[in-house]
Amino acid sequence: xxxxxxxxxxxxxxVAAGVFALGVLAFRVGNLTTTDVENGYRVxxxxxxxxxxxxxxxxxxxxVRVGRVAAIRSDPDTYQAVVVLNIDGRYKNLPTDTSAxxxxxxxxxxxxxxxEPGGAEEYLKEGSRIKLTQSAxxxxxxxxxxxxTFIDKPADNGKKK
Amino acid sequence: xxxxxxxxxxxxxxxxxxxxxxxxxxxxLGNSWTLVRRFYLVIQQVFAVGVFTLPIVLVSGLxxxxxxxxxxxxxxxxxxxxxxxxxxxxxxxxxxLGPVVTALLFAGRAGSALTAEIGLMKATEQLAxxxxxxxxxxxxxxxxxxxxxxxSMPLLAAMFSAIGVLGGNLVGxxxxxxxxxxxxxxxxxxxxxxxxxxNGVIKSVVFGVVVTWIAVFEGYDAVPNSEGVSRATNxxxxxxxxxxxxxxxxxxxxxxxxx
Numbered sequence: 001x002x003x004x005x006x007x008x009x010x011x012x013x014x015v016a017a018g019v020f021a022l023g024v025l026a027f028r029v030g031n032l033t034t035t036d037v038e039n040g041y042r043v044x045x046x047x048x049x050x051x052x053x054x055x056x057x058x059x060x061x062x063x064v065r066v067g068r069v070a071a072i073r074s075d076p077d078t079y080q081a082v083v084v085l086n087i088d089g090r091y092k093n094l095p096t097d098t099s100a101x102x103x104x105x106x107x108x109x110x111x112x113x114x115x116e117p118g119g120a121e122e123y124l125k126e127g128s129r130i131k132l133t134q135s136a137x138x139x140x141x142x143x144x145x146x147x148x149t150f151i152d153k154p155a156d157n158g159k160k161k
Numbered sequence: 162x163x164x165x166x167x168x169x170x171x172x173x174x175x176x177x178x179x180x181x182x183x184x185x186x187x188x189x190l191g192n193s194w195t196l197v198r199r200f201y202l203v204i205q206q207v208f209a210v211g212v213f214t215l216p217i218v219l220v221s222g223l224x225x226x227x228x229x230x231x232x233x234x235x236x237x238x239x240x241x242x243x244x245x246x247x248x249x250x251x252x253x254x255x256x257x258l259g260p261v262v263t264a265l266l267f268a269g270r271a272g273s274a275l276t277a278e279i280g281l282m283k284a285t286e287q288l289a290x291x292x293x294x295x296x297x298x299x300x301x302x303x304x305x306x307x308x309x310x311x312x313s314m315p316l317l318a319a320m321f322s323a324i325g326v327l328g329g330n331l332v333g334x335x336x337x338x339x340x341x342x343x344x345x346x347x348x349x350x351x352x353x354x355x356x357x358x359x360n361g362v363i364k365s366v367v368f369g370v371v372v373t374w375i376a377v378f379e380g381y382d383a384v385p386n387s388e389g390v391s392r393a394t395n396x397x398x399x400x401x402x403x404x405x406x407x408x409x410x411x412x413x414x415x416x417x418x419x420x
Contacts, residue, residue, distance in 0.1 A: 007204060007205055007208045008204060010212045011207045011208050011212065014207065014215060014313075015207075015316060017316075018315070018316025018317065019316070019319075021316070021319040021323035021324075022315075022316075022319040022323075025323055025326075026354055026358055028349075029251050029255070029322075029326055029358070030354040056353075
């Protein structure tokens with residue numbers, strides 16, 4: 001039998017290596033460091049169509065992530081989608097006429113919400129509503145619209161060329 | 162008539178055995194708290210069960226990660242998205258391959274050894290001898306081994322996944338020329354701590370319990386002769402592999418269920 005000290009040293013190394021590996025997975029491989037929205041405040045935005053936006057999708061301001069989508073539900077009265085945005089407490093000075101639009105990263109990438117600040121004097125606070133919104137672009141609808149314009153005005157297109 | 166009797170006996174036997182296994186688990190857990198005072202018994206078993214399984218887990222993890230890198234690259238490059246290689250490697254390892262392959266290796270390397278050891282102790286009447294000396298063999302022999310297995314499994318699985326990601330990085334970035342920044346940033350963007358890392362840890366804890374439970378039960382319940390011990394060892398590997406793969410499907414279905 002190996003003596004007690006050797007056993008303890010090896011087990012110590014083993015456990016430390018295991019915990020270290022878990023730490024690597026959490027911080028290097030995963031996104032534990034960036035997931036949390038600190039002291040967030042929640043604002044609401046209504047969209048005609050949220051596309052494939054999901055809970056925990058990113059909210060960006062000038063391309064920088066400032067929060068995450070906290071909840072998405074449907075409003076039975078207006079048939080609109082209500083998206084609750086959880087915005088980091090550090091970005092408290094967003095004007096009340098900030099607009100929110102659902103964009104897609106890359107051609108087939110994930111959808112996210114981009115905020116564009118307006119010029120109002122007052123700032124958004126917990127529970128306020130973003131009034132200016134732009135819905136997600138749904139590819140099928142876009143293609144459909146494109147096709148109808150082509151079918152409606154074939155002559156026009158020919159003349160221009 | 163004979164046929165029915167055989168089937169009936171087999172079914173009853175299986176149910177009885179499952180019942181005994183459940184009672185045995187209950188007894189192990191009931192005896193575990195006494196080990197707080199004699200924790201060295203557990204440490205000794207972590208050494209035997211965990212540390213000796215480490216080399217095989219590390220080597221397999223590295224190669225599994227490297228193969229994932231190669232295979233993933235060849236598929237992804239067709240869609241022009243080779244940058245997602247890091248994400249593919251990390252997610253496959255964390256969600257599935259890490260816990261499952263580690264559990265299979267653990268069953269083959271440590272589980273079979275546990276069964277053989279306990280079965281042989283029973284065959285040579287060491288367990289009966291302990292009882293004669295008023296030492297509870299479940300507390301002294303079985304519970305430390307069980308706890309050691311449950312402790313070692315998640316640590317081994319984490320190391321498997323970590324070194325697998327490293328292997329994927331080695332092949333993807335080093336050999337195939339995927340951009341290093343894209344490899345890591347896509348990975349960090351797509352891997353969620355709770356959804357992916359923690360679910361993998363939960364899986365490996367469950368596999369640890371199941372594999373070690375099967376191993377110690379098969380050993381304790383073995384027919385006490387050389388043939389019985391060899392059959393018990395065989396059963397441990399077969400049953401725990403099947404249990405791991407079956408449970409993996411169920412747990413994956415549950416974890417992905419509410420997305």
